[in-house]
Amino acid sequence: MKQKWMTALRVISCGWLAFLCSFIDRLSWPPIIPMAAGELGLTAAEAGGFMSAFFLGYLLTQLPGGMLADRWGSRKVLLYSLFLMGIFTIGLALTTGFLQGITLRFLAGFGSGAVLAAAVKGVYDHVSAEHRAMAMGLFMTSAPLGLLLANILSPLIASQYGWRSSFLLAGSITLAAFALAWMILPRRSELRIVSAAGKKGLKFELKDMLTNRDLMLTAAAGFFAMWGTWGTLTWANAYMHHGLGLSLQQSGQTMALFGLGALIGQPVVGWLSDRFRQRRRQTGMIILAFFAVLLWLFGRNQDVQYLVVLAPLLGAGAFVFGPVLNTFISELVAARHVATAIGFCNGIWQVGSLISPVTAGMVLDRTGSYLGAFSILAVGPLLAVGLLACVRTNGVVRSR
Template sequence: MSATDSPTDAPAEQSAPTEGRVRLDRAAKTTVGLLFLAWIVDYIDRLVINLALPHIGTEFGIDRTQQGMVLSAFFLAYAACQIPGGLLADRFGSKRILLWAMLIWSVFTALTGTAWSFAALVVIRVLFGAGQGIFPAAAMKAVAERTGSRERMTASGWISSSNSFGAVVAPLIAGPVIALWGWRMSFYAVAGLGVATFVLVQLLLPPARPTAQTEAAGGGGTRALLATPAMWLYVGMLFGYGMLAWGLNSWVPSYLQTERGLSLESSGLLTALPALFGGLAMIASGWCADRLKGRPAVLVAPSMTVAGVAVLAMTQAEGLVAFETLLCLAFAACTFCFTPIFAVPLRTLSTRLSGAASGMINFGGQSAGILVPMLMGYLADAYSFTVAFAVLALGAALTACLALLAPQTSETLRSRLGPAVRD
């Protein structure tokens, strides 16, 4: 994936120094900064609807099950576009796909504010999801093309933490706008952020490293990668992660407003705090993944076990302080796992396959996003939010178990790849 770690070379872990601080060069720092900003805007645009959902439900007269369908509509397209997004990035270049993604999602963010019915809202959110769906794999490929293998997960950890920081910023922006001018205006406001970020990425994103460009031209191996059983263990790990992450992100704001009786502003603040802890955990996990060279059994399994226990305890918390404390713990432990799930594949594979590999793994997490919001809406209507949140612990258990079974290092994964992927 860099000048020293094509699949035919010695493993990156053996060729790079094993001690010393992980440092990013200027191009890598610029890339991290731009993609950090772009992903914050991505997440703000995505999460505004979670805060607006109670108001949308009232205006359109839809119940929680239908509200869950609105959320799942986004993930249906978002998940479906993960692997195609990676293939497009591998074929046409990461920068071009990044720019198209930002433009498309900004347009459909604004159009969400024009929705006139439940059906129109679902269609718009599907198209919005398609725009955002081609972004993650292109972003990860852009990082792989501009970093060496030794610091790649540190860079990815910083960029991925933007999701959590976006979750901090989203309620602080959208909450007051919704309270003052209504839910429609909140979508118009955040759409402009996407356009501004589009301009910055177009002007400032550094070129890929020369070796990455040469390697990317090699082509081939994508079908063999998709047919590799070991890779699907990482897909399954992110599916379990996605159950927990998207379940909490999608329904905690509505739960705090409808079940705990909090105002929109208060629920936004209480949602932002766990996201802040999650962002810090994700930065730390990227550094740990680089230092330990992956090893999901060490990083992912214990953290996801803690997250699952915290969610189960959260369902029994009577006081708001206890609920918020456990929610912060669950968020931090869960988001700590994100970067380490990608660590071994992205340290092992060449940049010509990094887009496809990222899209493949991310497909698992976003597939959970299709199922979980709608399932939780149904469970909240049919039973209670206690039951709905408790189901999320199953995702934590799945990820923890698969983390023990997945290849733990680049050497182990490389031995389980076919020749078309290795060569």
């Protein structure tokens, strides 16, 4: 029993670390947009395009990464992901223009795309249904912690050593995580599940996904939820810097509060979701409605003092739906397809991440209104609430 617990701890910890690095790598860009965009001569839409390029690469590896995780387990998928993320994040420090930079961001996203499905598989395979949402919430604290670290380290390093040094640091952290995961991840795990998953080909697995009505509605809801999250993460720093007059470092510190709200909120909401396992869908709807209201309030706010309250609440709203919806998805499919379903749904979710930064940037280029940009972002979670209301089931809670 102790050995089984230690194996679970190693798998989940490495998934947590890989997802942390994924967030540090992707979120080192927004805090230094004003500095880097000026040097590289980028418009607001082009600067937002750097985030969209990351998510395009991230999107393309969602489903293949999930399928590989179902067949091979977490180790190979996480190691390949960490190596690619680290190399191409470091490469951004050497970029000289828009085309080269956007290509490197695409490749870093391509390396990052399989991390979530592989890590969620580790949680699902090693944690019982009674504690799964809380475990998912603890695992997903890596996302806001990555946000917090990126918003502290990136502007701090950029102000002292230049914005390129931020990417040298982020990529080096990721390669260090690769070395650690290589040493401690178990080499043989989940063999029974790999064998079961291998009996079906891509055509049949896709058919299973596409004909699952509730899964498709949940995937669409996640698209609109992520629309709000990643549009906010791309433009919140610039809003506070240009719209409210904060320095880059002060904006980063405020976004650290945003991350802190999500960091605390995810395991708490996961724990509550486990207490009411038959109401995960309704929990997600309440969270997303709360998120939409906070987005509008954030864009409307002109008082710096209110950011101390708004930032952590908005951070919680932007992230805590993740553990609830990911656990809900895992309960809508057969056990052998969990990673594939997570990859499939997250792939659809990331289309929202791909489109929203550029869309908000275009609104800013045309109107100069941050309220308009954040109002557009708030529409996403409202639509997500409507889609979840159409889901017919509250999930099938199964044992491992």
